[in-house]
Amino acid sequence: MDKMKVAYEAMLGLAAELVLDDAVLKFQTKQIHEAIDKALATGDEDTFYRLAKQLNALKR
Template sequence: MGKMNVSNDALLALFAEMIWDNALRKYREENLYKEIDSALAKGDQTSFLALTSELRILQSLG
């Protein structure tokens, strides 16, 4: 029975990590959209390009 608990604990830890990673990715994506909007409003092309590049990379990973 001890091995079963270790396996379940490992699976639960992995599941929790997956949820955490997804939440962090979603949070960063939402912030990137806000920062992109701000860069557009300011006419800051350099920031806009950097932020949209980061967003594309983030979306390709998820």
């Protein structure tokens, strides 16, 4: 029975890690989108391209 408990706890830990990773990815993506919008509004081409590159790296 202890082996099942250890396996369950390991799976629960992995599930929690996946949820946390997804939340962090969504937060970072939102932050970058907002910064891209700001760069576009101000005409900051360099920042736009840098942020677009970061966004593409997150999607991989």
